[in-house]
Amino acid sequence: MTRTKRTTPPDVFAPAKLGPVSLRNRTIKAATYENMARHGLVTQPLIDFHVEHAAGGVGMTTVAYCAVAKEGRTDGHQIYWRPEALPGLRRLTEAVHAEGAAISAQIGHSGPVGNSRVTGGPALSPSRFFNAQSLRPTAPATRADLDRVVRAHGDAARMAIEAGFDAVEVHLGHNYLASSFLSPKLNRRKDDYGGSLENRARLALEITRAVREAAGDGLAVLAKLNMDDGVPGGFWLDEAIVVAQWLERSGTIDALEMTAGSSLLNPMYLFKGDAPVREFAAHMPEPVKTGVKLVGRYFLRGYPYQDGYLLDDARQIRAAVGLPMVLLGGVTNRAIMDQAMAEDFQFVAMGRALLREPDLINRMQKEPRTRSLCNHNNKCMTTIFSGGTRCLLRP
Template sequence: MGKFNSLFQPLEVRRCTIPNRIVMTPMGTNFAENTGEMSFLHIDYYEQRAQGGAGLIIVENACVDYPAGSNGTTQLRLDLDSYIPRMFKLTETIHKHDTKIAVQLNHAGASAVAERINMQPVSASDLPNKKGGAIPRPLTKDEIYSIVENYAKAAKRAQIAGFDAVEIHCGHSYLISQFLSPLTNNRTDEFGGSYENRARFASLILKAVREAVGPFFPILIRISADEFLPGGNTLEDTLQLLEYFQEEADIIDVSCGLVDSIQYQIDANYLKDGWRTYLATAVKEKFNKPVITVGNIRDPKVANEIVESEQADFIGLGRQFVADPQWPLKVKEGRLDEIRKCISCNIGCSGHRIGLNRPIRCTINPSVNEGEAYKNQKV
C-alpha cells in the first residue's frame, strides 16, 4: 500500500467500522426488477465492487413513497416490507467481503416523470425543478408529514434488511432539495421562506429516521453544497441550512449542483480530479463531522492527498467504480498501470440510464456486469 496508506485506514462511525476510506457513491443503474425489487444481476454488480475493495458501498436511491416518489424506469423500492428479503440477500453477499453497505433513501418529488407515475408530480411548490419541466403540485402539510413517516419506515426496513447505514438524499433536485432551494420553494407557511423553514422538512425526516433506527445506526445525508445557479443556494447558504438538520447525521456526503447545473452534479470531463473538495472541507470545518468528497476523482495520488491532508475523510467514487470495480484493490497492491480510469464521457452510465432508459454500460469497461471475465475470451 505504501504511499497510499491514508486511503486504507479504518474509521469508526457510531458502532460501525468502515475498513477504508473509499466509498462507492450511489448511482442509478436500471438493473432493478420492474417491480422495484433488487435483481440478482444487481447483486452481482455490487458484489464485484465489494470484491474490488470498496470500504463502503452506498446502494443507489430506493423509493420511499411509491409511485409519487419514483425516479427512473426501474428504481429500487423500500416502501413495503416485501422488499426486505431480496435486500437481505444483497447485504449478506456484500458482508462476505468485509465491506460495509448502506442504501440511499429518496423521494423524487418534481423529478418524477408524470408519464411513468401516472399522476402529476409533487413538490414543495408549483415550481418545476428544471427549465421546461412539468409543473408539480404543492404538497399539503398532511402529505408532508406522511412522507416524513415513510422515510422512517423505509429506514427501519433497511436496518432489518442488514444494511449498516442509510443515506438520506437531500440534494440533486429531488424532493428534500426542492424544499431547501429557493429556486423550487416559494411556500409562505412554516416550510418556506427562512433557512429554518426551508430546512424543516429535512429536519423532521432526520429526526424521524433516528427515532426509527435507534442511537447506534449511522445516518448519512447527501447534499448539494452549492447549486451553481443564479438565485440558488450557495455554499454559504447551505452551511446555514445545515445548522437545522445535520444534528442526527453521522457522515455528510458533499455533492453539488441541480438538474439545470448537471455538468457539476455529473462532472463534465474538463473538471479536474477532486475539484469539489473545497465544499466538503468547508462542511467538515464547520460541523466537525466526517465528510465524503466526490467529483472526477480517478487519480489515487489526488485521493490519498485529500485524506492525508484532512480535507475530507472519505473519497467517493461513482462512475470510476463502473469503469473499474477493482480500483481500490489495484491501488492497494500498487497496480496503478492496470487501472481503467473513468474518462467522464457520461455516455454509457448517465446517457444510457437518463437519456435512453437503458441499463448502464461503460465506454471503457467492456463488461460492467461480468467483471474481468472478458479477459478469458479467446479471439
C-alpha cells in the same frame, strides 16, 4: 463543534468507524443510479453490480436509490420501500457482506424530479411549476404530504435494518424533494416551509430526525447535501454551511457528504467533463428527443473536469462543522485520497472511476501510483436508459 486537528492523517485503506459501523477502509462506492431493479424489486443484475464493487475492494457500496414512497421514484422500476422488497434486499446485503464490504441504501423522495406518468403518483414540489423534462406540472405538497414523507423516511430506516443494511444515505441534494424545499428558486411557499432558510430547511431536518429516531444505533446515517444547485437563484454554499451546522447540532447524522447540481435544472453540474447531448437525445421519446437535439446544449452543459473538483467548496463546510465528512467528486487516484485525509475528510466516495474499473481499490492498494482510466466522457449516464448503468469503455 470544535474539531481536534489530527497530527497524522489516516491511511485511506486502513479500517475506520462510520457511526456504529466498522468499515475495512475509508472508500465508498458513491450512489450512481443503476436502473437494474424491476417492478420496484431487486434483481440478480443489481446484486451482481454491487458484489463486483464489493469484491473490488471498497469499504462500502451504496445502492442508488431506494425511494421512501411509490411516487417518490424517478422511474417506474426503481426500488421503493415496502415489505415485498425486503427478501430481495436481504439477498443483496448478504451477497455484499460475503465479499467483506458494508452496504448502504440511499433513501429519499424524488419530489419534482419524478415523473407522474411513470411513477403513478404526483411529482411533489414546494410550489407548482412546469417540469420541462416530464412535460407535466408538479404538485405542491400539502402539510399532510410532508408529514407522510417524513414518516416514510423513518419507516425506510427500520426496513433497512431488517434487510441487513449497515447504513442509509439520506438524499438532501440534486433538487429532489428535500433539496427543492431548500432552494429559494423552487420554493415560493408562504407557510412554515417557505421563505427564510430556517423554514426552507425544516423538511430536511424533520427527515433526518425521523431517520435517526428509527435507526437508533442500528445504522450509520449519512446525509448527502447540496453545496450549490448550479442555477442562478438556487441554493448555494453560504446557506449550505448553515444547514450543515444545523444538521450537526441536531445530532441526527454520523457523516456528511457534499454534492452539487440539480437533476431538474442542471444535471451535468455535478459530474464535470463532457455533456453527451446526442446520446441522451437518442434515448428520449418524442417530442422530448427533438427538444434535446435543438436546445439540449443549453440544458446539458459541459463543465471542465479536474481531480477533486468539489474540494474547494467542501473545504468551506469542513471548516464550519466537526462532523465526519465524505469527499465526493473527482476522486480518481491515491494523491487526491491522501489530500482528502490530510484536510480532515474521513472518507472518499467514488462513482464513475469505479464504473470504469470496479477493482480499482484493490489495484491501488497493491500499486499506489495506479490511476483511474475514466476519461469523464459521461456516456455512462445515458446507459441507465438501456439496461443499466455501465461504462461503455469496459470490455
